[in-house]
Every structure is written in structure tokens, then in C-alpha cells.
Amino acid sequence: MALTISSSPSPSVSMGLIEQKKGVKHLVDNSKDMKMLPAEFILALPEAERPSLAIHGSIPVIDLSGLNGSIEQRLSTIHAISSACAEWGFFRVTNHGIKSCMMDEMVKVIEEFFRLPLEEKMRYGSEDVMDAVRYGTSLNTTRKHALHWRDFLRHYGGPVPHSYHLWPDNPSNYRDIAKEYLKEVWQLAVKIFGAISEGLGLDPNYIERSIGEGTQIIAANYFPPCPEPNKTLGLAAHSDHGGLTILMDNGIHGLQIKHNQTWFAVPHVPGTFVVNLGDYLEILSNGRYKSVEHRAVVNAEKTRISVAVGHGPEMDAIVQPADPLIKEMSESKYRPIVYKDYIRGQQSTIERRKSALHEIMTSSDNNIDD
Numbered sequence: 001m002a003l004t005i006s007s008s009p010s011p012s013v014s015m016g017l018i019e020q021k022k023g024v025k026h027l028v029d030n031s032k033d034m035k036m037l038p039a040e041f042i043l044a045l046p047e048a049e050r051p052s053l054a055i056h057g058s059i060p061v062i063d064l065s066g067l068n069g070s071i072e073q074r075l076s077t078i079h080a081i082s083s084a085c086a087e088w089g090f091f092r093v094t095n096h097g098i099k100s101c102m103m104d105e106m107v108k109v110i111e112e113f114f115r116l117p118l119e120e121k122m123r124y125g126s127e128d129v130m131d132a133v134r135y136g137t138s139l140n141t142t143r144k145h146a147l148h149w150r151d152f153l154r155h156y157g158g159p160v161p162h163s164y165h166l167w168p169d170n171p172s173n174y175r176d177i178a179k180e181y182l183k184e185v186w187q188l189a190v191k192i193f194g195a196i197s198e199g200l201g202l203d204p205n206y207i208e209r210s211i212g213e214g215t216q217i218i219a220a221n222y223f224p225p226c227p228e229p230n231k232t233l234g235l236a237a238h239s240d241h242g243g244l245t246i247l248m249d250n251g252i253h254g255l256q257i258k259h260n261q262t263w264f265a266v267p268h269v270p271g272t273f274v275v276n277l278g279d280y281l282e283i284l285s286n287g288r289y290k291s292v293e294h295r296a297v298v299n300a301e302k303t304r305i306s307v308a309v310g311h312g313p314e315m316d317a318i319v320q321p322a323d324p325l326i327k328e329m330s331e332s333k334y335r336p337i338v339y340k341d342y343i344r345g346q347q348s349t350i351e352r353r354k355s356a357l358h359e360i361m362t363s364s365d366n367n368i369d370d
């Protein structure tokens, strides 16, 4: 069922448009002892999809040190990654080579950014989904929809971050820390892309070659405590547009993933990353792997921060299934599309889920609800 703006009368208070655009941190900071969720945030979620009903589960855990081990270890790690991609589309990585202190430092500087006065953050305010740097709130404030309980900072990274000079210069160490973090995360993504290529029976460099210079986008999400967390979401169900997202948070639970039509809560495990497949890999694998819907739930007590970094092809690349996989399956299950057009379309939806991907599927027998 679609998420729609609740039509039932709500006893909650209501906010003006200007106030809405100031975001949820500002709202919470300026409302003493808020007990009720403002009506604009109430999401009409089907009963079975209530955040509190998610099952506590565990996703596959991949020890990446296996990729540098003996031939047997390497093959068994690649096999474990392929199975995780086919069965879950989500896995946790350990021994990934990024130091915990760097992860902590990144979360800390993001937290400092969100703690800046509103005017300072608004220097990066943008409603254009393609802008290189954007501070904002909810999902898409240019269109009327039930608001999401999150503020965000998004910007491009990449091995050579062309937009570096546009990134926040306050906190003063933000650029240095983010640059270093994004560089390491990029290398990690390339390593996993290599294993996924091999698992798909492709040349080990196939995906790396396909993404070329690539596109890396960081989305730092800030979810303050919410007065009625079961009535809204920090981020509603969506799949990511890129190939791989590498995600961490500040230790506060909130990520849920849809697996076999059931929402699973994914716990925080210190020092690890959660990796998920996005639409680009579903397309490239010609549907062998599916991007997975996930969402962020909020809680009444603690602020949650998550840092998601997506990795996809160059903006002007034409996204389509890998040739060898089209030949193997005797059909192409997705229509070619320029990646930036795909992103623009996906980011402009308000009922996100996997709607953008469904638009480019060539046959209706693709499992719509996977």
C-alpha cells in the first residue's frame, strides 16, 4: 500500500510551510516538551508495516579479509558475497580495512555540522535534487507529501571529488575528514564490486570498468528524538539508486530492511559496515540480484545519525544490463537509461519504494515486490 498523507483528522498541532523547511532538529529544539507528532509527519502506514512490528534479525556477515587470503579463502568469500547478494541484497562486512577511529571521527563531524545554527546549515539549503551539495529535510519538500522525520546533508565525493570546494567549511575540519573517509569507502566499494563481478561470472574488473570515474554520494541523515515514533518514519521504504551503499550509524538502532515481505530490524554492530545493493546492480546483473527496500525508523529518546555512501557509474553513463548476462538470459530485463536521468526521476518521487526501477523494466514478470 502506498504511503499517503493521512486524511483522517488529527488532534496534533500543525506547522506552516516555512517552519517545515527549517527541518526536524529545529522543530524539536524550539518546541518544549513536544508530546504529539505534528500532523504533517503522520504517515498512513498499513498496520503490518508499523515500525515497532519489525522482527529482529541478522543479515549475512562477510569477513572481507578472506579476499586477501588463500585461493580457497578468496573463493569461499566470493561465494558468500554472491549468496548474500542473491538472498538478502544486504550484508555486514567485518575486517574491511577502515579504522574504527576514522568511522567515529566521521560521525562526530557530521553531528557537529547538524548542531550548527540553522542559518549556517541553510547556506547549503537546496531543493534541486541534482545540486552538488544539499542540506535539507524530509524527502522532497517541493512536493506535498507526509513529511519524514529527518534532516540531511548530501554531497558528491568520488576518487577525485570535483565539488570539494563546495562542501561545508564549518566545522573547519569537515572537508579533510570527509575527503579521507570517502576515499577509503570508495576503495572498499571497488573491492566489493570486484568480488561481485567475479560472483556473477564476469571479468573481476567488469563493474569497476563500467562505473568509470563513478559517482559517489554521501547522505548524512539526522533523526532527532520523535514524540510518537510509531506514527512516522525517518526515511520511508526505498531502494538506493547506485550500485552499492556503505552504511554506518552512531550506534542507535533504526535501520530496517524488507526481506521476504517482512520488515527486519538490523542491529548496530560497532566497527562494521552494512552494505546494500542498489538499483544499478539490479540492472547490471539483469535482475539476478535485486535492490532491497529499506527504511529508517525513529525513536522517542535518542538522536540517531546515519551515514550512507552510495557508489554508482558516471552521471552520463548509460545504465543497462551487462552484455554477457543479457546473452546468458536471452533478454534484457531493463531499458537503457542515462544514470543522471534515473537519479533525477528517483529522487523526485515521493512514494519512493522501487517505483523508478519499475518504470524501466521491460517485462511485467520481474518480481515487483522483491
Ligand SMILES: O=C(O)CCC(=O)C(=O)O
Residues within 6 Å of the ligand: 219, 221, 235, 240, 247, 249, 254, 255, 256, 294, 295, 296, 306, 308
Ligand atoms: O538511516 C539508515 O539506516 C538508512 C539510510 C538510508 O537508507 C539512505 O540514506 O539511503
Ligand SMILES: [Fe+2]
Residues within 6 Å of the ligand: 238, 239, 240, 245, 294, 308
Ligand atoms: Fe537508502
